Amino acid sequence: MLNQNLPFMILATLSVFSALMVVLSRKPVHSVLYLIFCFFTIGGHYLLLNAQFLFAVHIIVYAGAIMVLFLFTLMFINLNKELEPHKSNLVKAAATIVAGTLLLVMVSTVTDTGNIFPTQVSQNEVGTVAVLGKKLYGDYVLPFELTSILLLAAMVGAVMIGKKNTES
Amino acid sequence: MQLTNRSEVVVNKVMTFKERLYFPAIISGLIITMKHLFKKRATVKYPEEIRPVAPIYRGLHVLKRDEQGRENCTACGLCAVACPAEAITMTAAERKKGEENLYREEKYAAVYEINMLRCIFCGLCEEACPKEAIFLTDRILPSGLNRANFIFGKDKLVEGVSNDARIDISKRTNAHRTD
Amino acid sequence: MEFIIVKFVLVVVVFLVSLGIAAYSTYAERKIAAFLQDRVGPDRAGPFGLLQPVADGVKMFMKEEIIPTHADKGLFILGPSIMMMTACMTGVVIPWGSTLIINGTEYPVQITDLNIGILYIFGVVSIGVYGIMIGGWASNNKYSLMGAIRASSQMISYELAMGMAIIALVMTTGTLSIGEIVKQQQGMHWNVFVQPLGFVLFIVCAFAECNRTPFDLPECETELVGGYHTEYSSMKLGFYLFAEYINMFISSAIIASLYFGGYNFPFIDQLGLPHNVLTLLGTLIFFGKVFFFIFFFMWVRWTLPRFRYDQLMHVGWRVMIPLALFNILLTAVIVLWQNGQFN
Numbered sequence: 111m112l113n114q115n116l117p118f119m120i121l122a123t124l125s126v127f128s129a130l131m132v133v134l135s136r137k138p139v140h141s142v143l144y145l146i147f148c149f150f151t152i153g154g155h156y157l158l159l160n161a162q163f164l165f166a167v168h169i170i171v172y173a174g175a176i177m178v179l180f181l182f183t184l185m186f187i188n189l190n191k192e193l194e195p196h197k198s199n200l201v202k203a204a205a206t207i208v209a210g211t212l213l214l215v216m217v218s219t220v221t222d223t224g225n226i227f228p229t230q231v232s233q234n235e236v237g238t239v240a241v242l243g244k245k246l247y248g249d250y251v252l253p254f255e256l257t258s259i260l261l262l263a264a265m266v267g268a269v270m271i272g273k274k275n276t277e278s
Numbered sequence: 279m280q281l282t283n284r285s286e287v288v289v290n291k292v293m294t295f296k297e298r299l300y301f302p303a304i305i306s307g308l309i310i311t312m313k314h315l316f317k318k319r320a321t322v323k324y325p326e327e328i329r330p331v332a333p334i335y336r337g338l339h340v341l342k343r344d345e346q347g348r349e350n351c352t353a354c355g356l357c358a359v360a361c362p363a364e365a366i367t368m369t370a371a372e373r374k375k376g377e378e379n380l381y382r383e384e385k386y387a388a389v390y391e392i393n394m395l396r397c398i399f400c401g402l403c404e405e406a407c408p409k410e411a412i413f414l415t416d417r418i419l420p421s422g423l424n425r426a427n428f429i430f431g432k433d434k435l436v437e438g439v440s441n442d443a444r445i446d447i448s449k450r451t452n453a454h455r456t457d
Numbered sequence: 458m459e460f461i462i463v464k465f466v467l468v469v470v471v472f473l474v475s476l477g478i479a480a481y482s483t484y485a486e487r488k489i490a491a492f493l494q495d496r497v498g499p500d501r502a503g504p505f506g507l508l509q510p511v512a513d514g515v516k517m518f519m520k521e522e523i524i525p526t527h528a529d530k531g532l533f534i535l536g537p538s539i540m541m542m543t544a545c546m547t548g549v550v551i552p553w554g555s556t557l558i559i560n561g562t563e564y565p566v567q568i569t570d571l572n573i574g575i576l577y578i579f580g581v582v583s584i585g586v587y588g589i590m591i592g593g594w595a596s597n598n599k600y601s602l603m604g605a606i607r608a609s610s611q612m613i614s615y616e617l618a619m620g621m622a623i624i625a626l627v628m629t630t631g632t633l634s635i636g637e638i639v640k641q642q643q644g645m646h647w648n649v650f651v652q653p654l655g656f657v658l659f660i661v662c663a664f665a666e667c668n669r670t671p672f673d674l675p676e677c678e679t680e681l682v683g684g685y686h687t688e689y690s691s692m693k694l695g696f697y698l699f700a701e702y703i704n705m706f707i708s709s710a711i712i713a714s715l716y717f718g719g720y721n722f723p724f725i726d727q728l729g730l731p732h733n734v735l736t737l738l739g740t741l742i743f744f745g746k747v748f749f750f751i752f753f754f755m756w757v758r759w760t761l762p763r764f765r766y767d768q769l770m771h772v773g774w775r776v777m778i779p780l781a782l783f784n785i786l787l788t789a790v791i792v793l794w795q796n797g798q799f800n
Binding site for chain 3: 137139143146162163165166167169170173174175178179181182185186238239
Binding site: 301308312 | 494
């Protein structure tokens, strides 16, 4: 069983390690880079599940676009020890409770799933472009279009905020 | 005052649609550079190929000898006086017995130095010389890394005795002739 | 087993060819620059200066390796490595030729034909941004950081328009696999005739993605001392510069295969030559196309001046993206009309 799952085990170890390093590393830029690495390992999981399209889109959108913007902002504001904001104990407590609850939810989801080790590399075609496209524009056309409208609204909002206020 | 007919008055005119497309301008630019691809190269590959210089080119100096191999210079100092850059210094000495085959007249320059970093190659030393001893040639001053090496003494200035060591200055002297 | 050997040989060959072409691109760049400026160019190292890339490489290796004291050492080394790695990774999905038949088995002259080939290229290109950003930030130098920020914002902006130009192409071809796209352009059915606007958009974005003039703002020597690689020296600098040339080679190959028929050439079927000969001929012609585009990259570089930064952003966001969207719309209408959806 171990032999079969070797790629999965390696990837999983790497993703857990990098996810931990996101939280534990001292420099914000290092955190972001570990997060990017984490995204790559998760992309690897997608590949193991035979979801190549999802893998490519995951890399392009998350690692390629969103994290670049994160890195961008961090480079500009140049966080360092002197400027590190100190949170009050109340905020820390609230954060702990929220994170703990989230962990609880995750753990319960995982335990409900039953078999967390996929016994073999998935051979289904759900993740390939053709099948995914048919699914998205067939069974799930309404949620898909609603999402696109939501994104459009967000984009319009961003443009409105970004516009210079000519009246005042 | 208009100096050339190429000057253009700057106007902040709005570009037409054709100009704002950029592509016609870019293509015409590409055609211009493409034409240059087939033009004659302007480069002269120096060590193999030397550009022709004018006959009156003023390069490195030479201290001439006469036909019998005797130095022409008598250390009169007129060149040093004429030199606008004050690059020439010399020390005169008297010719001893038995040195008649070395120096043409009784007085000669024991030391004759030109500081090539000061020299502006104007050729006034050559014009001032009454004995036809110093000439400027078409040789080029070599570059160097050390200031001291640019003070040329007699060892570098005086031409050799043997026939093939003589330095030809006829091109320059003939060019000066008006007849 | 045989499969692995064939693929391994192909990977090594593609890798070496990419490196060789990139090395000689530096020589070609200098020669073409010289010719376009009525000069001779490097001609001292070997006959016609052909050994110049070797001399440059030796020089790069011999130079002193300097890592600034306040630099983030790990990331400082990681930057050029990422750059070089991503540059070499893109060559995997490009079909260098049709198939070769050896002992009755058919081997494609392509390392792997992913069914998401185009997306793979986009993924790799988008990772390439990190090489510049990390390198620029880790140098701990204002000029480097400015160069890195310029570079990454430029690359993100033009990636969008590039993706949209490709979407229109994918709509007409109906596949994301580059091998399949090339196969569809059999003979003279090149995509450039189907997607002229898309091609123009794509090539402009390719210039911007490769940081080539007129979009060479990330490393504009006259403004930024050297851009994101100001603090770099020795072979790490060499990697950055080399990666640029590999990127140029790969972009030329992508342009040639997506829009100019790849290894296809007119009258390919009328020649009546054996299959393997046709494949080799096709590969040669493919490289001819690639070399033409490399030349085009250089030709443009020595013709056009650099954009100003606001002009760059203006072109990227307010010209290229609307044009790309228009192209998508137009393509969609035409595709639907051809499928008879309007009748």
